[in-house]
Amino acid sequence: MNTKSAAILGASGYAGRELRALIEAHPALELAAAMSARPGQAPEPPALPVDPPIDALDLDRLDGVDVVFLCTPHGTSAPLALAALERGARVVDLSADFRLRDAAQYERVYGQPHTAPELLAEAVYGLTEFARERVPGAQLVANPGCYPTSALLALKPLLEADLLEPAAPMVVDAKSGLTGAGRSASATTHFGNVHENFRAYGVGVHRHGPEICQEAGNDRVVFTAHLLPILRGILSTIYLQPRAGVGAGDIAAALSARYRDEPFVTVYERGLPELDRVQRTNQCHLGVAAHGPLVCVVSAIDNLLKGAAGQALQNANLLLGLPEGTGLGPAHGQHTATAVAPGGLQ
Numbered sequence: 001m002n003t004k005s006a007a008i009l010g011a012s013g014y015a016g017r018e019l020r021a022l023i024e025a026h027p028a029l030e031l032a033a034a035m036s037a038r039p040g041q042a043p044e045p046p047a048l049p050v051d052p053p054i055d056a057l058d059l060d061r062l063d064g065v066d067v068v069f070l071c072t073p074h075g076t077s078a079p080l081a082l083a084a085l086e087r088g089a090r091v092v093d094l095s096a097d098f099r100l101r102d103a104a105q106y107e108r109v110y111g112q113p114h115t116a117p118e119l120l121a122e123a124v125y126g127l128t129e130f131a132r133e134r135v136p137g138a139q140l141v142a143n144p145g146c147y148p149t150s151a152l153l154a155l156k157p158l159l160e161a162d163l164l165e166p167a168a169p170m171v172v173d174a175k176s177g178l179t180g181a182g183r184s185a186s187a188t189t190h191f192g193n194v195h196e197n198f199r200a201y202g203v204g205v206h207r208h209g210p211e212i213c214q215e216a217g218n219d220r221v222v223f224t225a226h227l228l229p230i231l232r233g234i235l236s237t238i239y240l241q242p243r244a245g246v247g248a249g250d251i252a253a254a255l256s257a258r259y260r261d262e263p264f265v266t267v268y269e270r271g272l273p274e275l276d277r278v279q280r281t282n283q284c285h286l287g288v289a290a291h292g293p294l295v296c297v298v299s300a301i302d303n304l305l306k307g308a309a310g311q312a313l314q315n316a317n318l319l320l321g322l323p324e325g326t327g328l329g330p331a332h333g334q335h336t337a338t339a340v341a342p343g344g345l346q
């Protein structure tokens with residue numbers, strides 16, 4: 001395999017560290033730069049002698065780099081994407097800056113004007129299992145949000161197969177571990193404060209609601225986020241009203257058929273997903289159960305891998321003409337290299 005070069009901006013964050021561990025174990029990618037992007041600030045020195053160094057932001061180091069990963073907060077990614085594209089790199093942005101197609105909606109949802117609206121039309125929403133035809137030709141990939149990844153992998157095949165009652169809401173009751181909030185401790189996400197606690201947040205206004213609706217193609221998704229007192233993983237319990245005559249068995253069969261050949265999505269024949277089966281893997285596990293007049297689909301992912309760095313690497317492999325699963329470890333239900341790699345959050 002010809003080696004390609006990669007750079008990470010935001011390498012000191014949770015997603016950036018995870019991606020770094022994946023790239024360092026990747027057989028065809030070479031890490032050209034791992035930079036901490038906050039302008040004007042020196043990167044933190046490594047905490048331990050074994051921790052890899054992170055450099056200060058220097059956009060000139062992106063010259064000649066094949067793919068740039070933006071692991072930076074929304075609002076800061078857009079100008080960095082512009083700079084990387086101007087230098088000829090392809091870009092995978094892990095933030096929300098290019099996920100919503102409409103600049104006015106971005107401003108409503110994120111409370112600030114978009115600084116590179118001219119790029120929105122060309123950005124490809126990289127839910128990889130549904131974007132394989134468009135990602136390889138893209139310059140800019142908008143990596144999906146973690147909650148949206150868990151919801152959309154369950155919903156999209158059922159919408160495409162027209163198995164759901166058209167007027168009924170689709171209720172996505174999702175729970176995330178603390179790493180979903182990034183590494184900056186806050187009063188509400190610091191482990192010490194959430195210990196023995198569990199709560200819903202952003203009810204009715206969470207920024208991932210519009211993203212899920214956009215990609216589901218309708219406004220009937222009712223999404224609620226919860227914060228779990230664990231480190232990593234998202235489990236979404238999704239309540240759906242099937243069309244008359246459609247039962248849980250039909251829903252499970254449709255998901256199984258859609259994902260039969262997918263290395264990173266596993267549909268259970270019996271039982272329901274649990275977080276410890278997907279933590280530190282790039283897997284989405286789906287399970288189905290009848291629930292009175294409704295059908296319940298449970299979807300579980302690791303927020304930092306399938307919900308962020310792992311899916312970003314699937315997309316980057318496609319951008320670079322590499323097999324999609326390169327560097328993502330054994331295909332089914334097993335832990336990736338990040339379970340043991342330095343820098344990967346254990």
Ligand SMILES: NC(=O)C1=CN([C@@H]2O[C@H](COP(=O)(O)OP(=O)(O)OC[C@H]3O[C@@H](n4cnc5c(N)ncnc54)[C@H](OP(=O)(O)O)[C@@H]3O)[C@@H](O)[C@H]2O)C=CC1
Binds near residue numbers: 038096180
């Ligand atoms: N955590 C998760 O589960 C997921 C995260 N994402 C997205 O990925 C991105 C990174 O998330 P995560 O790793 O959790 O975040 P972290 O807060 O852990 O890390 C953020 C990174 O961005 C840098 N940064 C912070 N503020 C600025 C700024 N004003 N300008 C430039 N750079 C800045 C930080 O560098 P410094 O060292 O200077 O602080 C750090 O390297 C976000 O957009 C997030 O929404 C997407 C899916 C899941």
Ligand SMILES: CC(=O)N[C@@H](CCC(=O)OP(=O)(O)O)C(=O)O
Binds near residue numbers: 147178227
């Ligand atoms: C637990 C937690 O706080 N999660 C974050 C979402 C995770 C994230 O980083 O958002 P993106 O996937 O859009 O990048 C939140 O609720 O805003």
